[in-house]
Amino acid sequence: MKKTLMRPVGLPESASHPVATPLMPSVVYASDTPDALDAQYEGRVAGYTYAREGHPNADVLARRIDALEGAEGGIVTGSGMAAVTAALMGLLRAGDHVLGGDQLYGRSLRLMRDDLPRLGIATSLADPTDVDAVAAALRPETRMVLIEVVSNPTLRIADLDGIAALCAERGILLAVDNTFTTPAAIRPMERGADIVIQSVTKLLAGHSDVTLGWVAARSPEDRKRMYDFAVTTGMTASPFDCWLAERGLMTFGLRFAQAQATAERLAARLADMPGVRRVLYPTREDHPDRARAQAVLRGQGGNMLSFEIEGGRAAANAFAAGAAGVAFAPTLGDVGTTLSHPASSSHRGLTSEARAAIGVTEGFFRVSVGLEDADALAATFEAGLAAARGA
Known part of the structure; x- marks a missing residue:
């Protein structure tokens, strides 16, 4: 029986082109000759060789x-x-x-x-x-x-x-x-x-x-x-x-604008809630670097905000559990709002004294605001604060 080489079948010719970028998972790319491979590595022609290199x-x-x-x-x-x-x-x-x-x-x-x-x-x-x-x-x-x-x-x-x-x-x-x-x-x-x-x-x-x-x-x-x-x-x-x-x-610009608008509204709502000691958001009048934020960020505040609640770890536990519907997770940038507690995640490696020096207490939380309705988020945090007061 005649042996045949396993070569990839070429893509069908088409007068049109895909609107969405094709997914190309191939790890290996074949060249015609050693000279052709040299031309790629020397930058004389564009091409791929091995996926680790691009x-x-x-x-x-x-x-x-x-x-x-x-x-x-x-x-x-x-x-x-x-x-x-x-x-x-x-x-x-x-x-x-x-x-x-x-x-x-x-x-x-x-x-x-x-x-x-x-x-x-x-x-x-x-x-x-x-x-x-x-x-x-x-x-x-x-x-x-x-x-x-x-x-x-x-x-x-x-x-x-x-x-x-x-x-x-x-x-x-x-x-x-x-x-x-x-x-x-x-x-x-x-x-x-x-x-x-x-x-x-x-x-x-x-x-x-x-x-x-x-x-x-x-x-x-x-x-x-x-x-x-x-x-x-x-x-x-x-x-x-x-x-x-x-x-x-593709939707980054839309997501950023929506999340930023919601974050600014949520920051204002949080500042008026019982049990909240302080709110940090770059466009707020009480932010310590507001003037610089206006200059550097061109008046934008982004989708991140932080706040501190009254009480220690027990209050923090109660708040996170009581804010049902908001994911308690050490991440940011999702379409859904996420809540994180630096003292138990990003800054857990610091001593309590070192955390206190930068203002991170057991009641300190960071919020990555997503695409939910601002009023619904405010109601969720109000429920969490009520649970924290009960703790």
């Missing part, structure tokens, strides 16, 4: 996020933390120093506290709302500053313009994690950032069904270094996750 669904998603962020050559990674790691470990080397904001995402803080130092990269933290504190913390060997525009979970606003000017003056890379704020509120490269990071898992994809990250750099050389590190260490993004995220991205 695939069509990742590129389609990356270009869409590039357009939102005003960036070029963004890289999609398997998670938001993979994007943070690609920036830090792809661009830093032993002997360098990186300065981080003192309220970074918990895993970013752990990476800086535990992992970078054992690889010979020095780290320290400073208050990003105070450019003088950032300047005082810089060292001759500082290579990068990593901040978030809005801190998690206390929603303090970084002095982005001051830090960007400082970094430019000193020749230091400024990396901004824009997950909390999103490009709908601010595009950090337009304000002087050299590197921008997104956890696509959150509001960009928006449905709690993908785990992805994205990172871009202003410099082509830095982009290449981050890409090489991501490929070498296998930070590959799943084609299916990329396909889902692109689908979610």
Whole structure:
């Protein structure tokens, strides 16, 4: 019997084209000759070889996020933390120093506290709302500053313009994690950032069904270094996750606008509820950084708010259980509202004294506002507060 080679059947020719991006899960891409493969690797022709090095669904998603962020050559990674790691470990080397904001995402803080130092990269933290504190913390060997525009979970606003000017003056890379704020509120490269990071898992994809990250750099050389590190260490993004995220991205602008409007209304309602000690939302008159929020975020507040209730852990337990219908989960950016308790999740690794220093008590909650009706959400939180008072 004659043996035949297993070759993929070509797609049928068509005078039309698909409206939705096809899902392309192939891991391996075949080339015609060694010369053709050389041409791809040397950049003379475009093409794919092996999915760990890139695939069509990742590129389609990356270009869409590039357009939102005003960036070029963004890289999609398997998670938001993979994007943070690609920036830090792809661009830093032993002997360098990186300065981080003192309220970074918990895993970013752990990476800086535990992992970078054992690889010979020095780290320290400073208050990003105070450019003088950032300047005082810089060292001759500082290579990068990593901040978030809005801190998690206390929603303090970084002095982005001051830090960007400082970094430019000193020749230091400024990396901004824009997950909390999103490009709908601010595009950090337009304000002087050299590197921008997104956890696509959150509001960009928006449905709690993908785990992805994205990172871009202003410099082509830095982009290449981050890409090489991501490929070498296998930070590959799943084609299916990329396909889902692109689908979610189509409604990002609508979801952001609706959630932001609801968050502002909910913040006002919460401030008048018995048992609420304080509410943190960037557009409120009593926010400690309101003037900076107006300038940096162009008057927008985003979909995140935080508040503190009276009482300790017993009251917190009662509130979370009593706010039935709102998912109690340490995440953000879903179409549904989620409630998180930093003392038992993102900031559980800190001592109670360290949490108190930044204002995170047992009664402190963070809310990622979704697409529900604002009045219905307010009623749910009122029920939770009644349960907390009973505790």
